Amino acid sequence: MEYREDLRSVLPYLPVVLRASSLFWPSPVVEALKALLNGPDHSKVDSGEVLFLAISDIRNSLNLNISSDRLASSAADGYALFFDDLMSRAEAKKWFGEVMPALANLLLRLPSLLEIHYKNADGVLINGGRRDGVKTGLRLLEPQEPGIVFLSQELIGALLACSFFCLFPITNRGAKHLPTINFDHLFARLYESDDEKLENKIKCIIHYFERIFSCMPVGNISFERKVLPLEHHPLCVSYPRINFWSKSVIPLCRFEVYNSGLIEDHSSEALEVDFANKFIGGGALHRGCVQEEIRFMINPELIAGMLFLTRMEDNEAIEIMGTERFASSFRFCGDFVDKRDVDSLGRRKTRIIAIDALCSAGKRQYEHECILRDANRNRMQQEAEDHFWVDGLRSKVSIFIFGD
Ligand SMILES: *[C@@H]1O[C@H](CO)[C@@H](O)[C@H](O)[C@H]1NC(C)=O
Numbered sequence: 001m002e003y004r005e006d007l008r009s010v011l012p013y014l015p016v017v018l019r020a021s022s023l024f025w026p027s028p029v030v031e032a033l034k035a036l037l038n039g040p041d042h043s044k045v046d047s048g049e050v051l052f053l054a055i056s057d058i059r060n061s062l063n064l065n066i067s068s069d070r071l072a073s074s075a076a077d078g079y080a081l082f083f084d085d086l087m088s089r090a091e092a093k094k095w096f097g098e099v100m101p102a103l104a105n106l107l108l109r110l111p112s113l114l115e116i117h118y119k120n121a122d123g124v125l126i127n128g129g130r131r132d133g134v135k136t137g138l139r140l141l142e143p144q145e146p147g148i149v150f151l152s153q154e155l156i157g158a159l160l161a162c163s164f165f166c167l168f169p170i171t172n173r174g175a176k177h178l179p180t181i182n183f184d185h186l187f188a189r190l191y192e193s194d195d196e197k198l199e200n201k202i203k204c205i206i207h208y209f210e211r212i213f214s215c216m217p218v219g220n221i222s223f224e225r226k227v228l229p230l231e232h233h234p235l236c237v238s239y240p241r242i243n244f245w246s247k248s249v250i251p252l253c254r255f256e257v258y259n260s261g262l263i264e265d266h267s268s269e270a271l272e273v274d275f276a277n278k279f280i281g282g283g284a285l286h287r288g289c290v291q292e293e294i295r296f297m298i299n300p301e302l303i304a305g306m307l308f309l310t311r312m313e314d315n316e317a318i319e320i321m322g323t324e325r326f327a328s329s330f331r332f333c334g335d336f337v338d339k340r341d342v343d344s345l346g347r348r349k350t351r352i353i354a355i356d357a358l359c360s361a362g363k364r365q366y367e368h369e370c371i372l373r374d375a376n377r378n379r380m381q382q383e384a385e386d387h388f389w390v391d392g393l394r395s396k397v398s399i400f401i402f403g404d
């Protein structure tokens with residue numbers, strides 16, 4: 001594989017190395033993963049406490065930046081608490097005996113999954129099947145640059161396995177305004193706060209891994225950064241000003257407002273809003289537990305976007321299409337079998353739009369500047385939509401925008 005431009009942008013944020021135009025795990029990592037692959041009799045990894053030691057060993061073989069790539073300080077206690085105290089002995093036996101070897105196997109395949117991904121990346125037929133040269137390879141999707149990344153569910157499984165093992169380098173993520181991606185903070189907060197919500201979040205993720213290893217999903221998921229250009233450009237729609245909206249006579253698209261129920265439970269193929277943080281996922285991998293974070297736990301594949309989507313700006317939105325729902329609810333009442341249809345590109349017809357809400361805006365949200373900001377965000381989705389689900393407290397904002 002040649003050293004591609006898309007790979008170059010994301011390689012510093014991946015744990016694998018590129019050598020002689022191929023991707024590899026460093027050989028000590030391969031040895032450690034092969035030991036895990038052979039099960040707890042061989043690897044001795046049969047508890048959360050030992051698991052964390054294994055994670056540390058693997059990380060030590062990755063050439064991470066020692067000065068800045070430290071894990072959250074209570075992470076070790078968190079892994080031990082979850083797998084050795086909160087999980088039943090029977091479940092833990094299954095986890096270490098069956099799921100852990102499958103995780104190691106998937107991780108071992110990450111380099112080849114990435115190579116297959118990049119080989120296919122330029123042939124994906126987005127936009128009704130036109131081969132129009134759209135780049136879809138895994139790369140950083142940076143501010144003010146519209147673009148789409150198209151990943152298989154299996155590759156996403158491997159990326160989330162890296163998060164579970166805390167293998168993503170974190171040095172320089174801050175400088176690029178990239179969100180947290182490893183799971184160390186999640187386990188650390190579990191230990192520090194002893195909060196049932198954190199336990200539920202981790203249970204959702206654990207359940208996701210159990211499910212994919214009982215039957216690996218074969219679909220695809222796309223992550224798209226949408227930008228309304230701020231500067232006027234003759235060929236595309238630019239960021240409308242107050243004047244545009246106040247003089248516009250174009251009718252709004254059809255929409256329905258519901259004041260009860262949950263977004264994820266509606267069955268029609270509606271657009272679903274993620275009332276997001278600027279950093280996609282918000283506190284999903286920390287303590288946070290509101291609409292966005294809950295959605296990221298019942299559809300954990302959304303977390304993969306946190307690897308490469310930099311902070312959203314006011315004229316941007318992120319559309320994620322195709323994630324599968326694995327849990328019935330955040331309180332984790334059990335399994336959920338997602339029966340949504342799949343489109344021609346293998347994506348489940350679940351279309352989630354992340355637009356970042358104003359932070360504690362109060363009355364300020366009704367000022368011209370703020371209404372313009374939110375109206376324009378919704379404008380980005382308008383062409384194709386006829387429904388717009390809103391729920392929770394913040395729906396007032398959207399109803400106001402659409403109704404007035
Ligand atoms: C390692 O991290 C430190 C502290 O964040 C940073 O100053 C330095 O540039 C990093 N080194 C590399 C090679 O990334």
Ligand SMILES: *[C@@H]1O[C@H](CO)[C@@H](O)[C@H](O)[C@H]1NC(C)=O
Nearest residue numbers: 120124218219220344345346
């Ligand atoms: C997923 O996308 C790839 C192209 O990257 C395609 O070859 C494959 O058929 C798609 N999967 C499904 C289930 O449609």
